[in-house]
Amino acid sequence: MIRIEKERIDEFIRALMETWSVYAPARDGKNTLFAPVEDPAGIDHGIFNTDKSPKEIFFPHSEVLFEFEGGEIKKVERDARPIAVWGLRGCDARSLRLLDKVFGSAWQKPDNDMFEDPYWKEKYDDSIIFGTACNEPRSTCFCNWFGAGPHDGAGMDVKVVDTGEAFILDPVSEKGKKYIGSLKGWAEATKKDVTKMKAAAKEADKAMGEVFGMDGIQEKMADLFLKPVWNDIGAKCVNCGACAFICSTCHCFDVQDEGKKGKKGKRIRIWDTCMFPIFTMEASGHNPRDMSKDRLRQRFMHKFSYFINNYDEHLCTGCGRCVIVCPVNLDIREVVREVMACEA
Amino acid sequence: MSNTYIPIQMKVERIEIEDPDKALRTFDLVFVNEEDKKNFEYMPGQFCEWSLLGLGESPFGIASSPTETDFLRFTVSRTGSVTNEIHYLREGDTIGIRGPMGNWYPVEKFKGGNVVIIGGGFAFTTLRSLIVYMLEHRKDYGDITVIYGARAPELFIYKDEISEWQKRDDIDIQLTIDNPAEGWDGRTGFVPTVTKEIAPSTENTWVVVCGPPIMIKFTLPVLSELKFADDRIYTSLERRMKCGIGKCGRCNIGSKYICIDGPVFSLAELKKIPEAF
Amino acid sequence: MTVKELRETVKSLLTEGKVDLVIGWGKGTMPGTSTPVFIDTAEKADSLIFDSTCRNNLSVYFTKDRRALAKDDKKIGVLVKGCDSRSLVLNITEKQIDREKVTIIGVPCNGVVDMKKVVGKVDGKEILEFTDDSKKVTVKGREFELTFPLDEVISDSCLTCVRRDAVEYDLFIGEAREPGSDENAYAEVEEFEKLDSEERWERMKQEYSACIRCYACRNVCPSCYCNVCFVDQNDPQWIGKSPEITDTMIFHIIRNLHVAGRCVECGACERACPMDIKLLLLNRKVAKEVRDRFGSITGTGLENKPAMADFKEDENQDFIMG
Numbered sequence: 001m002i003r004i005e006k007e008r009i010d011e012f013i014r015a016l017m018e019t020w021s022v023y024a025p026a027r028d029g030k031n032t033l034f035a036p037v038e039d040p041a042g043i044d045h046g047i048f049n050t051d052k053s054p055k056e057i058f059f060p061h062s063e064v065l066f067e068f069e070g071g072e073i074k075k076v077e078r079d080a081r082p083i084a085v086w087g088l089r090g091c092d093a094r095s096l097r098l099l100d101k102v103f104g105s106a107w108q109k110p111d112n113d114m115f116e117d118p119y120w121k122e123k124y125d126d127s128i129i130f131g132t133a134c135n136e137p138r139s140t141c142f143c144n145w146f147g148a149g150p151h152d153g154a155g156m157d158v159k160v161v162d163t164g165e166a167f168i169l170d171p172v173s174e175k176g177k178k179y180i181g182s183l184k185g186w187a188e189a190t191k192k193d194v195t196k197m198k199a200a201a202k203e204a205d206k207a208m209g210e211v212f213g214m215d216g217i218q219e220k221m222a223d224l225f226l227k228p229v230w231n232d233i234g235a236k237c238v239n240c241g242a243c244a245f246i247c248s249t250c251h252c253f254d255v256q257d258e259g260k261k262g263k264k265g266k267r268i269r270i271w272d273t274c275m276f277p278i279f280t281m282e283a284s285g286h287n288p289r290d291m292s293k294d295r296l297r298q299r300f301m302h303k304f305s306y307f308i309n310n311y312d313e314h315l316c317t318g319c320g321r322c323v324i325v326c327p328v329n330l331d332i333r334e335v336v337r338e339v340m341a342c343e344a
Numbered sequence: 345m346s347n348t349y350i351p352i353q354m355k356v357e358r359i360e361i362e363d364p365d366k367a368l369r370t371f372d373l374v375f376v377n378e379e380d381k382k383n384f385e386y387m388p389g390q391f392c393e394w395s396l397l398g399l400g401e402s403p404f405g406i407a408s409s410p411t412e413t414d415f416l417r418f419t420v421s422r423t424g425s426v427t428n429e430i431h432y433l434r435e436g437d438t439i440g441i442r443g444p445m446g447n448w449y450p451v452e453k454f455k456g457g458n459v460v461i462i463g464g465g466f467a468f469t470t471l472r473s474l475i476v477y478m479l480e481h482r483k484d485y486g487d488i489t490v491i492y493g494a495r496a497p498e499l500f501i502y503k504d505e506i507s508e509w510q511k512r513d514d515i516d517i518q519l520t521i522d523n524p525a526e527g528w529d530g531r532t533g534f535v536p537t538v539t540k541e542i543a544p545s546t547e548n549t550w551v552v553v554c555g556p557p558i559m560i561k562f563t564l565p566v567l568s569e570l571k572f573a574d575d576r577i578y579t580s581l582e583r584r585m586k587c588g589i590g591k592c593g594r595c596n597i598g599s600k601y602i603c604i605d606g607p608v609f610s611l612a613e614l615k616k617i618p619e620a621f
Numbered sequence: 622m623t624v625k626e627l628r629e630t631v632k633s634l635l636t637e638g639k640v641d642l643v644i645g646w647g648k649g650t651m652p653g654t655s656t657p658v659f660i661d662t663a664e665k666a667d668s669l670i671f672d673s674t675c676r677n678n679l680s681v682y683f684t685k686d687r688r689a690l691a692k693d694d695k696k697i698g699v700l701v702k703g704c705d706s707r708s709l710v711l712n713i714t715e716k717q718i719d720r721e722k723v724t725i726i727g728v729p730c731n732g733v734v735d736m737k738k739v740v741g742k743v744d745g746k747e748i749l750e751f752t753d754d755s756k757k758v759t760v761k762g763r764e765f766e767l768t769f770p771l772d773e774v775i776s777d778s779c780l781t782c783v784r785r786d787a788v789e790y791d792l793f794i795g796e797a798r799e800p801g802s803d804e805n806a807y808a809e810v811e812e813f814e815k816l817d818s819e820e821r822w823e824r825m826k827q828e829y830s831a832c833i834r835c836y837a838c839r840n841v842c843p844s845c846y847c848n849v850c851f852v853d854q855n856d857p858q859w860i861g862k863s864p865e866i867t868d869t870m871i872f873h874i875i876r877n878l879h880v881a882g883r884c885v886e887c888g889a890c891e892r893a894c895p896m897d898i899k900l901l902l903l904n905r906k907v908a909k910e911v912r913d914r915f916g917s918i919t920g921t922g923l924e925n926k927p928a929m930a931d932f933k934e935d936e937n938q939d940f941i942m943g
Contacts, residue, residue: 252593
């Protein structure tokens with residue numbers, strides 16, 4: 001564990017920038033997001049949870065799969081430097097790990113790399129994640145519903161704890177240990193630092209709301225699939241994509257070609273969401289998820305039933321972004337509570 | 345690391361128009377690169393994404409059988425902008441495909457059993473693949489019965505091949521059209537009704553149903569009425585698809601993705617998924 | 622008006638069978654928020670509230686695939702602020718809603734709170750408690766408490782609003798006020814008009830560059846109810862789906878023009894935007910043009926057709942001739 005006095009943090013980041021392409025929380029106009037760092041002074045270390053989720057670092061809103069000209073296909077080369085992310089909260093670090101289950105691994109056919117996503121892997125596999133422990137969780141936070149906590153280091157390579165006067169860098173993964181071990185010129189964390197870290201973790205835990213038990217939610221949701229409870233839950237949803245696009249774990253996408261046939265163009269993938277009717281609309285005009293409530297149900301089934309069946313985890317880490325942005329205050333926590341309270 | 349999103353190059357070798365309205369065309373494609381041909385292993389029931397640069401992609405079931413090693417066959421109905429462009433293709437043109445994708449009809453499981461194949465309209469593509477495959481491995485299977493329905497006589501696809509099959513005594517071909525038509529002396533009536541009339545024996549028999557959703561919907565209860573067990577009935581589903589590798593999220597029914605867990609499912613599996621129908 | 626009056630009114634409408642369902646607002650899950658509620662029994666009416674947190678324009682629940690609500694045999698009641706009532710009027714004149722089947726219940730509005738302005742007052746700190754009355758707002762958080770006038774934190778759309786109370790209603794809870802004058806309603810638009818075209822373009826580009834194409838603006842808008850929106854036309858595709866500025870601008874500008882003479886300036890789009898884009902400015906610019914050219918103010922009378930669906934011989938036609 002090493003300690004970096006706050007006034008020397010820019011020095012640390014600058015050293016990181018020599019080998020890594022660094023992303024960190026920043027303000028862009030009215031909103032906050034993870035942006036490539038050009039000058040460490042531009043990093044906003046005080047941002048609670050960025051408005052836009054960091055999934056876009058590894059899974060951009062719009063990503064070129066390849067370019068073409070006539071019949072020729074050309075893969076686009078990306079910046080060869082590996083990615084380092086600074087200032088990622090625990091919830092977001094775990095979100096990336098969930099997305100890695102989808103894109104990174106070949107879970108369906110373990111010996112078949114056809115099912116690995118090269119665009120995700122070329123970015124995430126070599127990345128290093130410096131996560132920031134949450135000292136002041138907010139009322140919209142519910143990471144503790146998923147067995148995590150504000151000072152949890154899961155999904156991080158190095159956990160960073162802000163003790164007031166310094167950042168303490170606590171390596172979590174092998175990669176993190178290797179990196180911290182390779183550093184020179186930084187003091188070891190003191191006993192006092194460790195005491196402060198423990199105190200901060202305790203305070204943060206206290207600030208969290210009560211844990212809501214979600215045991216058996218995947219079966220419960222499946223049993224309720226055809227029940228009228230979804231009419232009630234779905235009544236106020238206006239089917240926009242705010243929740244899905246701001247979500248750190250929603251990862252559905254569309255593939256589209258831009259440019260003209262036989263000429264120059266590119267094939268891109270773009271974020272998409274099950275909330276939009278055209279997501280499943282077939283060429284015949286038939287739509288298996290025709291009604292607003294069918295689509296809302298799909299989103300929650302994916303998070304709390306299907307994903308557990310397929311990957312053994314909830315597709316939600318309790319970051320609370322959707323709670324904040326939903327224009328009709330359709331609170332994901334309330335949906336879970338309503339479902340769990342419902343008799344099948 | 346391979347990149348599944350990059351299509352492999354195919355050349356259009358042969359085009360056949362299947363119907364008087366020219367809305368159905370069959371394409372035989374050959375591999376441009378020998379390497380791709382070697383790596384492309386498939387089974388009846390699988391599908392490919394056709395990839396037209398600048399237009400996008402559309403999934404189609406493979407109509408050729410893996411026993412036909414020289415080409416891949418597809419039959420494409422003109423319904424949207426991508427399929428429209430596909431219909432403009434000429435022999436010699438180059439296109440991209442990605443695949444093979446999805447699972448296949450359980451031909452291993454069928455071994456030693458009788459097989460009833462029920463199809464409708466132009467969804468007969470992967471059923472052709474299955475029939476050709478089984479005829480090639482004829483001794484592995486018992487009786488093969490094919491019930492195939494179309495709106496009118498001219499709307500059957502693979503007409504020449506079907507007449508060849510009709511001449512054989514190791515396969516029973518039952519064709520039906522919706523309404524009586526001049527010059528047609530075969531059966532008339534919808535596929536579910538005709539299936540009920542033919543009433544194939546359930547003994548050691550597997551059934552494969554593939555056709556328009558409405559046909560499947562009404563045929564499945566008939567099969568249950570005839571006492572076929574749910575785990576002996578197989579069907580192939582369709583949904584809007586994009587990636588074909590279980591990631592883009594749109595083709596799921598419940599926890600299953602049609603593109604990787606399907607398109608072939610047994611009725612027993614589907615009954616566990618409320619969204620399937 | 623008191624909340625008690627509101628609840629009692631809704632209860633008696635339901636028990637007397639005058640309506641089968643009332644769409645209103647209930648308490649939200651975060652301080653300073655409300656959420657749409659669907660009240661079909663007298664007991665449920667006790668969850669109704671009305672205060673400065675009731676931002677949603679509930680008329681949206683009569684359009685899109687919820688329009689079945691209005692076409693069923695069900696008799697529906699809906700709570701409306703001034704702007705919301707104008708949306709209903711528009712939808713009625715556009716034959717989306719049958720006037721006979723909807724019971725419009727007006728509530729007196731003093732403007733709805735823009736929480737981003739409130740958070741700005743406390744330097745971005747988290748607000749844990751929010752209370753308001755018709756004149757002031759009090760917020761509490763960890764180690765702070767602050768009270769300020771309501772007018773300082775209401776939405777921009779409310780600042781210039783001169784029709785705070787319903788223009789069309791069956792019942793009004795309390796006393797409906799007469800509309801004010803539109804004379805100076807477009808001060809910020811006039812400021813915008815002073816910029817040259819390049820500056821205006823830059824300003825809009827800057828705003829829209831934050832767009833994530835979630836379509837929350839479109840989906841909360843009661844005037845936006847096309848069966849298939851032009852951005853969803855995919856066979857063939859009409860416009861690109863990526864958040865690239867050109868496509869994003871096309872989406873916003875076309876939407877803007879499609880609601881010309883149909884936008885009631887309620888500001889629901891702006892409040893729904895997760896990226897805090899000032900969407901209303903262009904809408905208000907168009908509304909001002911419609912007022913000045915055609916003398917029409919959208920959704921203010923059941924007898925008035927929307928400006929773009931109407932033609933008067935004596936109206937200004939220089940845009941055709943010139």
